[in-house]
Every structure is written in structure tokens, then in C-alpha cells.
Amino acid sequence: MDNSIIERTIEIKQKSIENLIQNETLALIVENFYAADLCDSLYIKLQKDKNSEIYTHETIEDNKLVLQNYGVNRIGLPFNSTYNTSDAELINAYYREAQVARERLRQHCYPAFTPIDKLRLILDEVFIPGASVAHFQNKKMLTGIARISSESLSYLSEIQPHFDALPLKYAEFDKQLAANIYLNTPEDGGELELWNSLDLTPLTQVPKNWREKLPPSIKIKPKKGDLIIFNCRKPHAICAFKGKERITIQVFIGYKEGMPLMLWN
Ligand SMILES: [Fe+2]
Incomplete structure (x- = not known):
């Protein structure tokens, strides 16, 4: 197992983000990014x-989109719930909810920054040419979903790995x-x-049985308040x-050369 490709820091710098983008590192751990008392x-x-709902993850099986339940609840409607839907109301609901959910998270954290607002501001400050809330369909996206997993169903997220990649019809990110x-x-x-x-x-x-076909993995044990950024x-x-x-x-972060980082859920 090669742990040298995990970078640990207490301060986000442009170089750390570049290391991720250029595959120099697999993950960046920013220790104590959000203070323990604010986490609590x-x-x-x-x-x-009261807005907690089941979080599903999209996979492709037999060329069809399948939403998998990995035993995770979430607060905030994710954009992947609108993939491949012709239900205009669902798409409208996503955009309608985006700012409402962002404000709700702010209310929960008030008077402190939300961890997502803090991350977006720091990325904007350290990364050239900046960081911004994404707008894939000329509307601002949600930034910041809470994911709550309980012990009883936690095995569902371990059985097989998954990956996250925004369909190219929305944006063509390099990473x-x-x-x-x-x-x-x-x-x-955990x-x-x-x-x-x-x-x-x-x-x-x-x-099928993807896990068995992959090389050895690297495990990171997060601590309260840590921020981990990785290539998803x-x-x-x-x-x-x-x-x-x-x-x-x-939150997801999209990178395209010469463009600001784009944040969304
Ligand atoms: Fe994921």
C-alpha cells in the first residue's frame, strides 16, 4: 500500500489542488478544517x-441508469436525481431547492460560515482562476449536501466501489x-x-465484483472536522x-483548464 500519495495539510494551497488535478496525489486531507464545536x-x-431523505447513487447496468441505495440519508436534493428524467418538475425542483438548501445550511451554521462556504471562499482565494457555484443549465446549482449513514446499513457502501462522474452533456470537466x-x-x-x-x-x-479486479486500496480514517478532497x-x-x-x-468540484473551479451537488 502506497500512502505517499495522500497529502496532509492544515492549509489549502494552490499546489495541493494542482497535485490532485495532475494525479500527483490521490487525496488531500485538510486537518481540523471545520472546528470541532461547529461540527457538533x-x-x-x-x-x-426534517428534510432528510434516502440518497441514491447512479450506476449504469445493461446500458440503463440504475439508482442504488447505499444506506445513506441526505439533506439536499442532488443533481444526479434529475439525470435522464423527462420530468420537468423534478428538474425545476432541483433548481428551486438549490438556493433554499444553501440558505438552510447557512441558518444551521449561523453565525459561523458553513463548511462549504468556507471551502468555496478558500478555493476562490488560493486557486487561479478562482472557484464558483456551478451553473450548468444557466441556473445556479446546489452546493452542500449532508449525508447521514447509520451503522446498520453501512455495509452497503463497502461491498463494491463506485465512482462519480457528471454526464458530459452538462459540462466537460477535465477532472x-x-x-x-x-x-x-x-x-x-467508516x-x-x-x-x-x-x-x-x-x-x-x-x-461485476469490481472490488476483486482492482489493485490494493488505500484507506483513510477521517477525524471530526477534517476535509478530504479526492478524485471521485x-x-x-x-x-x-x-x-x-x-x-x-x-460537494463536487469540477476542473477544466483555464476555468474557475465549479462546485455543485
Ligand atoms: Fe462517491
Whole structure:
């Protein structure tokens, strides 16, 4: 196992983002990115939030889009729920909800920054040419989804890896990264498992028993308040865990040469 491709820091710099984009590193860990007391107070607010729903992940099976349940609840409607739908109301609901959900997260964190707002501002400040809320269909996207996983179904996220890649019809990024801020982490398990393979393209159909065909993985054990950014077009999984809920705030980051980083969910 090669841990040298995991970069640890306490401060995001342009070089760290470039390392991810250029495949020099597989993941960037920013320790204590969000203060522990802010993590705790946001966790309490999210537990009381009535907008929690099942989070599904899209895969391609027999050339059809299939939404998989990995035992994760989420607060915030993800853009992947609108893929391949002809239901205009669902698409409208996504855009209508985007700013509402962003504001709701701000209310939960008030008077502190949300972890996603903090990340977006820092990326804008350190990365040339900046960072911005994405707008794929001339409308602003959601930024910041809370994902809540419980012990009982946590094995579902471990069985097989998956990858995340925005369909090219929305935007043609050179790289897609995922950023997770960990508000609560289980003591036993819950590692982020990464494989240093080639980037996958949006329509890649992954083999059955993919895990068995991949090289050895690298596991990262996040701590409360850590931010982890990784290339999510590569296979990844979340290990089963025991104990308290695992709660993260997540956002995707798209990179295209010469363009600002684009954030969305
Ligand atoms: Fe993922």
C-alpha cells in the first residue's frame, strides 16, 4: 500500500489542488478544517432537520441508469436525481431547492460560515482562476449536501466501489473531485477507501465484483472536522462501521483548464 500519495495539510494551497488535478496525489486531507464545536452544533441541527431523505447513487447496468441505495440519508436534493428524467418538475425542483438548501445550511451554521462556504471562499482565494457555484443549465446549482449513514446499513457502501462522474452533456470537466467535511465519525470503521486506478468516464459500466479486479486500496480514517478532497472519477468506497452515525457535508468540484473551479451537488 502506497500512502505517499495522500497529502496532509492544515492549509489549502494552490499546489495541493494542482497535485490532485495532475494525479500527483490521490487525496488531500485538510486537518481540523471545520472546528470541532461547529461540527457538533451543525450535527445537532441536522439531526432535527426534517428534510432528510434516502440518497441514491447512479450506476449504469445493461446500458440503463440504475439508482442504488447505499444506506445513506441526505439533506439536499442532488443533481444526479434529475439525470435522464423527462420530468420537468423534478428538474425545476432541483433548481428551486438549490438556493433554499444553501440558505438552510447557512441558518444551521449561523453565525459561523458553513463548511462549504468556507471551502468555496478558500478555493476562490488560493486557486487561479478562482472557484464558483456551478451553473450548468444557466441556473445556479446546489452546493452542500449532508449525508447521514447509520451503522446498520453501512455495509452497503463497502461491498463494491463506485465512482462519480457528471454526464458530459452538462459540462466537460477535465477532472471531477469530491470534497467531504466530516462532522461526526465512527470510532470503529467508516474509512474512505480509494483505488489509484485510471479516471473513469461518465458512461463506464463497471465490471461485476469490481472490488476483486482492482489493485490494493488505500484507506483513510477521517477525524471530526477534517476535509478530504479526492478524485471521485476513480473507484472509491466507504467501509462499514460500528457506533455513532457518520455525518459528512459533501460537494463536487469540477476542473477544466483555464476555468474557475465549479462546485455543485
Ligand atoms: Fe462517491
